[in-house]
Amino acid sequence: MTTAQRPTSEHPRRLVLTLGCPDTTGIVASISGFISDIGGWITEASYHSDESTGWFFTRQAVRIDSPEISIDDVRERFASIAAAIGPDAEWSFTDTAVEKSVVLLVSKDSHCLTDLLSRAERGEFPATIAAVVGNHRDLEELTTRFGVPFHHVPFPADGKAEAFAQVRGIVDGYDPDAIILARFMQILPADLCQAWAGRAINIHHSFLPSFVGARPYHQAFDRGVKLIGATCHYVTADLDAGPIIEQDVSRISHDYTTADMVRQGRDIETLVLSRGVRWHLEDRVLVYGRKTVVFS
Amino acid sequence: MTTAQRPTSEHPRRLVLTLGCPDTTGIVASISGFISDIGGWITEASYHSDESTGWFFTRQAVRIDSPEISIDDVRERFASIAAAIGPDAEWSFTDTAVEKSVVLLVSKDSHCLTDLLSRAERGEFPATIAAVVGNHRDLEELTTRFGVPFHHVPFPADGKAEAFAQVRGIVDGYDPDAIILARFMQILPADLCQAWAGRAINIHHSFLPSFVGARPYHQAFDRGVKLIGATCHYVTADLDAGPIIEQDVSRISHDYTTADMVRQGRDIETLVLSRGVRWHLEDRVLVYGRKTVVFS
Amino acid sequence: MTTAQRPTSEHPRRLVLTLGCPDTTGIVASISGFISDIGGWITEASYHSDESTGWFFTRQAVRIDSPEISIDDVRERFASIAAAIGPDAEWSFTDTAVEKSVVLLVSKDSHCLTDLLSRAERGEFPATIAAVVGNHRDLEELTTRFGVPFHHVPFPADGKAEAFAQVRGIVDGYDPDAIILARFMQILPADLCQAWAGRAINIHHSFLPSFVGARPYHQAFDRGVKLIGATCHYVTADLDAGPIIEQDVSRISHDYTTADMVRQGRDIETLVLSRGVRWHLEDRVLVYGRKTVVFS
Amino acid sequence: MTTAQRPTSEHPRRLVLTLGCPDTTGIVASISGFISDIGGWITEASYHSDESTGWFFTRQAVRIDSPEISIDDVRERFASIAAAIGPDAEWSFTDTAVEKSVVLLVSKDSHCLTDLLSRAERGEFPATIAAVVGNHRDLEELTTRFGVPFHHVPFPADGKAEAFAQVRGIVDGYDPDAIILARFMQILPADLCQAWAGRAINIHHSFLPSFVGARPYHQAFDRGVKLIGATCHYVTADLDAGPIIEQDVSRISHDYTTADMVRQGRDIETLVLSRGVRWHLEDRVLVYGRKTVVFS
The missing domain is CATH 3.30.70.260 (ACT domain)
Structure with a gap:
């Protein structure tokens, strides 16, 4: 490709x-x-x-x-x-004269998608975004505005295995150098984690290892932390525990609602993910065990 | 007092x-x-x-x-x-014309102690440091250099309850507005947490709720995080889970050993603790439930 | 409007x-x-x-x-x-039930434009972007993707006064609550600064007052600073000296070329501008003299 | 030595x-x-x-x-x-088995002095602080608490040249690897800049090149900046324009008085100076022209 x-x-x-x-x-x-x-x-x-x-x-x-x-x-x-x-x-x-390709997996949130499409379009990544796969159609129109094909794969509650098989077929058809979970809200099954090891990259909206799993901003709100964060990591079968590529945080205060955290968090998520993706594509990230060396 | x-x-x-x-x-x-x-x-x-x-x-x-x-x-x-x-x-x-007083609990690490003594000496806090209590003698000489009395209370493995009773007697004798655990390596018993509720402040050398408990920099090293942090919080009977007053982080890289983290972490610990202590003494921290409002 | x-x-x-x-x-x-x-x-x-x-x-x-x-x-x-x-x-x-409107002035750089269009589209601002005016056609296609009208006003070297008169006519036709110079590379004449006082907002790609004027990243490179910055400020007749709304910085190192600074600087510019614009639109910025109070 | x-x-x-x-x-x-x-x-x-x-x-x-x-x-x-x-x-x-030595020049502000003495005492620097020279006696007692000799050299308005000659004699007697101007409020004459080139390090309390010269926090207050900073640099005959080793900033808000800036600025000054001093002593700073390479 x-x-x-x-x-x-x-x-x-x-x-x-x-x-x-x-x-x-x-x-x-x-x-x-x-x-x-x-x-x-x-x-x-x-x-x-x-x-x-x-x-x-x-x-x-x-x-x-x-x-x-x-x-x-x-x-x-x-x-x-x-x-x-x-x-x-x-x-x-x-x-670097051989261009790389990337496939994005998305759901309904547009901020990481728009950011990655924009950066790719203005040449910040040594790669093209070959396709976007979404489990909802919400981001189809936005994707096609940037001239990138969009594949819709519904994820019915009783048909996730089939849906993931379909996603795998589509993604593998592009043979991408990176599969980016840009706020994709589905947990990859173990076989996909294995097949895409070292290429699948996720953005989690907390400063891991704090607030693993669902609704991290709500967890952060309940705990009363004074900073929120985001973590870009390789996907492994162990949820939110893969090798960390990049993290960053942003100060909040007692008057932040979870909605405020969600809004401010978008900026950290996009920055952290875009850095991690660029470093991966520039061969700056070496994985060993559950850790990374990042020659940024 | x-x-x-x-x-x-x-x-x-x-x-x-x-x-x-x-x-x-x-x-x-x-x-x-x-x-x-x-x-x-x-x-x-x-x-x-x-x-x-x-x-x-x-x-x-x-x-x-x-x-x-x-x-x-x-x-x-x-x-x-x-x-x-x-x-x-x-x-x-x-x-604010009525001066407050503070008692510090310390062990062997000098960085928070020196920092707090220095700030008090140059008038940054609306309080005097009335005394320092240490479970070792390591910091006695440093404390007395600043003209502050030092009380040594040994903590034998089989006599911790008695030691804490002695600490309580000393501290309560000063009737302080704040009891600061400035890298005090002992866990306060529940009765002291209760007696000093809203006045006992701890510095934990991680970005809580990550890395609760012992050796947080070693935990951070093992997990491969890209930022280390520190958390200043009120002490409750629930270990490292009291209301958070202040947190901050500092960027590290893959070439940091745990010794490097310990060195760099000292700067974050001293800053975070000193801010938390100042805000507490200036009546800027209001506790509700397990959270705080900080009018900084 | x-x-x-x-x-x-x-x-x-x-x-x-x-x-x-x-x-x-x-x-x-x-x-x-x-x-x-x-x-x-x-x-x-x-x-x-x-x-x-x-x-x-x-x-x-x-x-x-x-x-x-x-x-x-x-x-x-x-x-x-x-x-x-x-x-x-x-x-x-x-x-806040009365929606505000914004007009953007742009040139060739897309990052601030894309960022503001995306944020407006997902509802982060209490305003609609009514139009974009560009002195080049480079960003016309990008603007119209978001369903926003684009006005092209050429700026010939010997016809800037006429060009600005044309820009003024277009902008004033929308009666906007904010006129955002989103990397617009032309210096507003004094009469426009006066007419749009308190509504015209610029993003300058340095930590003002350092590096006023042209090519601030080249100035930063020559001086060997260790952080680069961006400043969002109200436009006045005094170049890059209007009341500052927001600033931020980003760490660089000795191995950054000016091209690296330009790339990394985009992230700071977009963040700083978007914060400043949101605060302005939420009536959080009060100007007094050459300074601002920002109730963020 | x-x-x-x-x-x-x-x-x-x-x-x-x-x-x-x-x-x-x-x-x-x-x-x-x-x-x-x-x-x-x-x-x-x-x-x-x-x-x-x-x-x-x-x-x-x-x-x-x-x-x-x-x-x-x-x-x-x-x-x-x-x-x-x-x-x-x-x-x-x-x-590194050959220990280096450092001489500090101070005036009345204690924060950088205390910080450097404390770090040296706990072994953070590969150097001993051989002596402190002050143009006032204010910091004599503090210095001697740490077992370091203090030399008082008065700087009468009409006798600065003689004072500097005396300082030079004292400093050169220690043949130090670094001469640190730790909030020393006197401008080094050109001959001393020359004699100590590459060894004399200053901390300036602004984000240079902004706010060169006297009272930078007052300049920052008047300009209404949203961040204050500090710069550690080698001293040259060109005031506050020598090669920059390290810089950092700290967020302020509209409610900061200059006194608040002075207080908060101390923390940035001490951190920035201590990093610059450590990197210099560890041979991590290479100067070329008016810039530095810092292998931190």
Whole structure:
């Protein structure tokens, strides 16, 4: 589904390496030697040594001036470097000239949808929004205004399994790099969590792990907290407990009703989700266990 | 224990009314009429109508230019106004010229203690720190540097009840307006929570209700959150679940160890606690149920 | 141009009083007595006594349960109260059931426009966006997607005066409650600043007073600041120096290019502008001299 | 003046390399090869390629397990690597086991002084505070409470040059790694700015470049800004215009007097200064031109 993306001055072509492996001496020397060998120029380099697990993580963005070098060649050549680093090394090498695609799952709330469509339209993401799937028709007209196809999949109380099967068929047809639950109010079944592991991203309208589950603003109101928050995380079979990509909060006061929280919360939700989505699409998020390294 | 405080240009004398009652028409008219009648001048007025409970809350700071008016007179005269407002009205009238006093409970961590002693010394609080009680001697020397008496009460594993009885005796001897648990690592027994209800204030080093109990930074590390926080709340018999006065957070990243969190967390803890303590001492915090109205 | 707005549970009908006057005793008693007299119920009340000028400011939102009371009656009855308060009192009484209207001035940048159109569409503002005027056609299609009329007024270098006259004609035809310069890149002439005083609102992409004028992100880059900001302010003849309604900032780091600042800055600009616009439309902003009181 | 510091589990021994040079391929490979050669283990690595100047910057923290390797050996061996990287390369290699020292310049305000003394006492900085110099005696007693020598140097209006000469003599006697102007109200003469270039750090109580010079909170009050700030920067001969290390802001409202700003501003000033000082002492700040790279 991906198509060639024309690099622009705002989004110049970069090869992006991400790598995680048990830490040992010489890894950085190997990688930087390799990049130097292929005539690459490191424009961004980030490293993290995790003391608690003994793992090492890196992300490197590489400028390549010779356009004839293909990402497939680079991957083939890097494979032997990675093998020398160790058998457990996990890595990817991507080319920002290859555009990614995204599918959004929505329900009735429009704020995250509008925000993501707008950002994609003005080129903030290195991706196109290929389609939107909604369990209601409320957001169909809004979606099509932006020239994006909308698929309606009803979720009857006694037919959720079939509905999810249908959603899966539609989504997988686009082979997307990310499936974004943009205030989708249905809980993904375990098989979908598994099939979309590392690609399905949710926005939860609380500062997790506080206020898991339904109606978090009502929970926040009842508890009398002084800040509300939002959390962008990878979806796992464990509800609202997947690896956190990004979080933020916003101050409220005693005179906020839950309706006020809902209104103000929209701004935090859209910001947090859009950051998480961009970082995911730019290969800035490395998952390990239930946590993430984010080289933002 | 309280002594006359000389009002200064930075802390001019004010009479402070706080009132909470079932909402009805005419309350504000009654109060402002009263203040006008006694020749008072409202310098700060805050109101809150809580839709979910139907209660009304107000705080008003009043300048009185005639020094002969005493707070006792004012209270006596206001009692009939309050009675007319309704039998459930809860109110207080205080005089900032009467200095308040505070007792701190500490253990080994110095950051909140130093911060509170420093702020008190430079006059940020309308109160004096009357004494510090520690379950270790670690902070004795620091406390006495600021000219404040330190009481050491050991907490042997098999003698906590006796230790708390001793603490209670010391604290109650000062009759303080606030008992601050400034990183005191002992859980107050139910009878003390009861005796000091509305006066005992704790700082918990997480964004509650996340990470209740022991070692919250370790819990935060394990969960992989992207912000750490601190919560200042009134102490109740329900651990870390009392009415929240103030909270704040601070951004961390994947490269923070728990030691880094502990270091950075100190800054949030001291800020959040000092704000909560100041607002409490300035009669800006009204408790209702498990929540607070904070007229900051 | 305004039409009757149907109050909803999210936006119930309120009468909103704002008043500023030289401070004296008895003002609050007069106002609250009046509101009590007309059977009103204060749902929000805010006060501010400005020590430096000796002025007093208040905003009160009043619930009226008898629908037959008209805002014109209320104004007529309040006029005598205001006269008794003093000859310099400035006040307004508005009815949230009367919908307000807004006209936007834009150029080529879409982020503030999309954000304001989306918020208006989902009912966050007590106003409709009546029209958009652009000095380029770039945003015409986007505007019309939201069902809002777009007026194109070219700004040739040698014909700006005529262009502004044309803009004025269009805008004044809508008699709007607010004229929002949503990244409009033209400087309003003095006569328009005068004609639209207190209704024209601009968003400047810096934390004013830093970086007045053109290309503030480039100025910020050159100075090496660690935070970028945005400022929403009333337009006056003095460039970027009008009364500030709202400001906010966002952290950057040494690796931000000006393009990165532009991208991240969009989020701050949209948030700051949308807050300022909402507060203005809800009669929460009182201007005095070159400053504002914001009862948010 | 520096003495051997015993590395602890919280502050383990690290060799820290900082390097800036015109960007070219192979720099990272050279450095990481070198570190690998000496048996070092990179625990933190940060890189920045500045597109506008074409310079490259890096900071690397290196664990060395063989205690017999001395920092002098490392420097000698790295010199040839640096020479190969290019003649303009600027670099330093420091050993965290060698403790640094700091001298503070103060006047009458105690908040930054108390904060820095407390942090140093609890080991937050890899440095000792060797001495405090004050142009008044107000803070002498506070300083000596922390066991730090205090030098009083009066600044008569007609004898400032002599006073500064005396300050210089005292400060240079300690040969400090940092000279902190902790709310020192005197403007350093050009010769001292020159002599202490890259070591003298000031805290200014505004969000620079706004409100340069005297009484910034009064300037902020007059302008009606909605946030106040503080800026930590290196001192240069150009007043309040040196390279910025850190900034932060804090929200205020229309009801803040300048006294309220002064009180709240203290918290921002202490936080911003303490962060800047720590980063400087940990060799995280690289200056280029009038800007800084901060590898925090």
